[in-house]
Amino acid sequence: MTSTALVPEPLPSWRRYFGFSTDAKVIGIQYIVVAFFFFLIAGLLAMIIRGELLTPASDLVDRTVYNGLYTMHGTIMLFLFTFPVLNGLNNLLIPPMIGAPDMAFPRLNAVAFWMVPVFGFLLIASFFVPSGPATSGWWSYPPVSLQNPLGQLINGEFLWVLAVALSGISSILGAVNFVTTILRMRAPGMGFFRMPVFCWTALAAQTLQLIGLPALTGGAVMLLMDLTLGTSFYRPEGGGDPVLYQHFFWFYSHPAVYVIILPAFGIFSELFPVYSRKPLFGYVYVAVASFIIVGLGLVVWVHHIFPSVAQWMRNLFMVTTMLIAVPTGVKVFAWLGTMWRGKIKLTTPMLFCIGGLINFVFAGITGVMLATVPVDIHVSNTYFVVGHFHYVIYGAAVMGIFAAIYHWFPKFTGRMPYEGLGKLHFVLTFLGANLNFLPMHPLGLMGMPRRVSSYDPEFAFWNVLASLGAFLLGVSIIPFLLNMISSWVRGPRANHNPWNAIGLEWLLPSPPPEDNFGDHVPTVISRPYGYGKDEPLVEHQAEIERALTLAEATR
Amino acid sequence: MTTTPMPPANPPAAHGSGHHASHNLTGFIIFLCSESVIFLAFFSGYAILRRSALNWLPPGVEGLEWRMPLINTIVLVSSSLTMVAAEHFKAKEKLWLFRAFWLLTMAMGAYFLYGQAVEWGGLNFGLTSGTFGATFYLLTGFHGLHVATGVLLMGLMLGKSFLPGNYNGGEEGVKATSLFWHFVDVIWIILFVLLYVWRN
Numbered sequence: 207m208t209s210t211a212l213v214p215e216p217l218p219s220w221r222r223y224f225g226f227s228t229d230a231k232v233i234g235i236q237y238i239v240v241a242f243f244f245f246l247i248a249g250l251l252a253m254i255i256r257g258e259l260l261t262p263a264s265d266l267v268d269r270t271v272y273n274g275l276y277t278m279h280g281t282i283m284l285f286l287f288t289f290p291v292l293n294g295l296n297n298l299l300i301p302p303m304i305g306a307p308d309m310a311f312p313r314l315n316a317v318a319f320w321m322v323p324v325f326g327f328l329l330i331a332s333f334f335v336p337s338g339p340a341t342s343g344w345w346s347y348p349p350v351s352l353q354n355p356l357g358q359l360i361n362g363e364f365l366w367v368l369a370v371a372l373s374g375i376s377s378i379l380g381a382v383n384f385v386t387t388i389l390r391m392r393a394p395g396m397g398f399f400r401m402p403v404f405c406w407t408a409l410a411a412q413t414l415q416l417i418g419l420p421a422l423t424g425g426a427v428m429l430l431m432d433l434t435l436g437t438s439f440y441r442p443e444g445g446g447d448p449v450l451y452q453h454f455f456w457f458y459s460h461p462a463v464y465v466i467i468l469p470a471f472g473i474f475s476e477l478f479p480v481y482s483r484k485p486l487f488g489y490v491y492v493a494v495a496s497f498i499i500v501g502l503g504l505v506v507w508v509h510h511i512f513p514s515v516a517q518w519m520r521n522l523f524m525v526t527t528m529l530i531a532v533p534t535g536v537k538v539f540a541w542l543g544t545m546w547r548g549k550i551k552l553t554t555p556m557l558f559c560i561g562g563l564i565n566f567v568f569a570g571i572t573g574v575m576l577a578t579v580p581v582d583i584h585v586s587n588t589y590f591v592v593g594h595f596h597y598v599i600y601g602a603a604v605m606g607i608f609a610a611i612y613h614w615f616p617k618f619t620g621r622m623p624y625e626g627l628g629k630l631h632f633v634l635t636f637l638g639a640n641l642n643f644l645p646m647h648p649l650g651l652m653g654m655p656r657r658v659s660s661y662d663p664e665f666a667f668w669n670v671l672a673s674l675g676a677f678l679l680g681v682s683i684i685p686f687l688l689n690m691i692s693s694w695v696r697g698p699r700a701n702h703n704p705w706n707a708i709g710l711e712w713l714l715p716s717p718p719p720e721d722n723f724g725d726h727v728p729t730v731i732s733r734p735y736g737y738g739k740d741e742p743l744v745e746h747q748a749e750i751e752r753a754l755t756l757a758e759a760t761r
Numbered sequence: 762m763t764t765t766p767m768p769p770a771n772p773p774a775a776h777g778s779g780h781h782a783s784h785n786l787t788g789f790i791i792f793l794c795s796e797s798v799i800f801l802a803f804f805s806g807y808a809i810l811r812r813s814a815l816n817w818l819p820p821g822v823e824g825l826e827w828r829m830p831l832i833n834t835i836v837l838v839s840s841s842l843t844m845v846a847a848e849h850f851k852a853k854e855k856l857w858l859f860r861a862f863w864l865l866t867m868a869m870g871a872y873f874l875y876g877q878a879v880e881w882g883g884l885n886f887g888l889t890s891g892t893f894g895a896t897f898y899l900l901t902g903f904h905g906l907h908v909a910t911g912v913l914l915m916g917l918m919l920g921k922s923f924l925p926g927n928y929n930g931g932e933e934g935v936k937a938t939s940l941f942w943h944f945v946d947v948i949w950i951i952l953f954v955l956l957y958v959w960r961n
Binding site (some may be wrong): 314 | 784785787788791796798802803810813889895896
């Protein structure tokens with residue numbers, strides 16, 4: 207524990223990132239780095255998939271291998287990239303943003319993190335078992351997922367279920383930790399309606415994890431029993447019901463989309479005010495809308511399985527799904543209102559936010575289309591669906607994650623990222639994502655099914671475009687990695703607040719000391735995002751900033 | 762919407778001290794809420810499979826015998842009461858009475874597990890006897906696992922009560938264990954209704 211919380215510490219040794227650390231800031235960076243390792247693997251799988259789809263014939267890989275490729279691409283991207291990278295951001299951002307020294311349960315935090323490489327290893331190991339990896343898609347629907355032609359106990363599907371169950375446990379442990387931290391460890395004076403929106407969205411997303419994940423875990427346990435113990439929960443021949451699994455799966459996996467996109471909403475809400483120099487428009491509504499999304503998000507899952515259910519369920523879930531456009535629309539207009547007549551600075555993080563917002567609006571429109579039962583049944587299991595969710599996840603959430611990384615990079619490394627490389631990364635990502643995912647919509651409307659390695663030659667034009675976009679997206683990651691590594695090693699030193707942002711985390715040195723504010727947690731006296739208002743966020747703000755500037759001048 | 766400052770969630774002095782003991786119970790309650798969803802998933806799976814089954818009972822199976830499970834239920838529900846008594850004596854700082862009632866609760870939990878094992882031993886259907894067998898063993902087994910965990914936790918807390926000066930340190934653990942036990946109890950009551958009381 208340091209008593210001199212305002213003096214920047216020397217840059218910490220890189221070695222602690224490779225060990226069992228209970229410091230949330232170390233764990234946060236561990237999460238993000240491990241997540242990007244798996245991002246590269248799953249991205250490589252995507253490149254092979256798009257390589258196969260360059261031509262109508264199935265000529266690059268064997269069809270069974272192709273099934274394994276898209277299954278593992280989806281599974282790794284979600285469970286080993288998106289969730290871990292978001293948990294990394296939560297670890298880095300939540301404690302400093304609320305003025306807490308660390309997470310509520312530091313050891314539990316470390317355990318939750320170290321489970322990630324373990325189940326990542328299990329999942330990757332399934333490439334090397336005799337039966338090969340799981341081949342039934344990232345949703346693993348029975349009866350396809352229950353096929354085990356080689357009859358081995360340790361098969362790809364077995365390892366898949368095990369990895370997903372472990373991922374669920376890790377995420378639940380993380381969620382318990384984040385929720386407790388936000389509820390119990392806020393700085394003096396920081397009521398809920400003085401909390402940054404990122405913390406609101408993190409609280410909302412983690413609440414969804416707590417409610418949804420156990421259902422998936424329960425469903426996965428039953429799948430595992432069907433697969434290995436010969437039970438018949440989902441086997442129609444034994445009186446079981448395969449659609450039951452689909453309910454369990456989507457009861458979690460639809461809210462999982464909100465677990466992914468809510469933090470991106472939080473990031474947008476943090477960054478638009480900084481780079482527009484205006485307070486967040488409708489702060490209270492943006493904050494509360496997160497929880498309306500939680501409530502509605504729990505009762506929309508059936509829209510994934512419209513073809514499998516009765517008409518009354520379709521009607522009901524169509525309405526709830528469309529209603530979710532209201533709270534998300536509130537947020538979109540709040541961000542537009544924030545930018546309206548603001549002094550917009552097109553820095554790399556801001557570009558990623560604007561690009562992410564554009565993609566999100568497009569994904570929202572196709573989302574409402576998909577909520578409509580007749581359209582949904584027409585395009586069910588086609589590339590239209592694939593295009594829609596890639597716009598949500600890559601176009602909006604991952605771009606939000608990149609924005610967050612560029613924005614808070616100086617805070618946690620003490621170094622500035624390079625703007626030129628960052629902007630190049632943005633241009634390649636935005637063009638690549640749109641070139642990759644936009645053609646999937648006409649393909650879906652034309653009737654091209656997803657998860658096929660060969661297709662009718664009439665689909666070739668759009669597929670070639672999509673593949674070119676995918677390769678562009680593959681290239682786009684190079685300037686990002688170069689930027690991260692080189693600026694962390696030798697980038698210009700960052701001061702405590704390089705973006706002139708308002709927030710507790712910007713009242714800490716860059717990088718912050720291990721226990722953040724230590725015993726000197728400032729008392730919050732106003733709402734966040736007071737841009738252009740000239741009112742302090744905390745008591746004695748001027749003194750704190752003076753001390754930070756002085757310490758930076760003498761280092 | 763309120764803008765009045767809330768009282769600090771934590772006295773500033775507690776920050777950075779490395780001890781967040783008061784958060785453990787919050788975290789545990791959040792965990793229990795989450796855990797209850799797994800049971801909810803299993804319950805709803807059971808209900809859906811049972812309602813959609815053409816022949817719920819596999820051939821040769823008459824149904825479940827309810828007398829012994831009823832005795833088990835009475836034991837488990839009363840063990841929640843003995844646990845409340847134990848906590849009462851703990852609050853009055855009568856540590857030996859606390860231990861006695863705590864041990865009694867443990868014994869009742871152990872008896873429940875014994876009764877469950879005897880019931881399982883006498884059944885003429887297995888895990889693979891249709892969805893009837895699979896859901897029965899899944900529900901009772903998963904619940905039994907929680908009972909066993911509860912008994913182990915109680916043992917741990919009992920052991921901790923003998924450590925000198927650990928009385929305050931173990932307090933949150935006792936509260937958490939007791940919450941867990943009541944939770945396991947409530948789950949059993951729902952289970953009993955679903956498995957033994959529900960007739961078509």
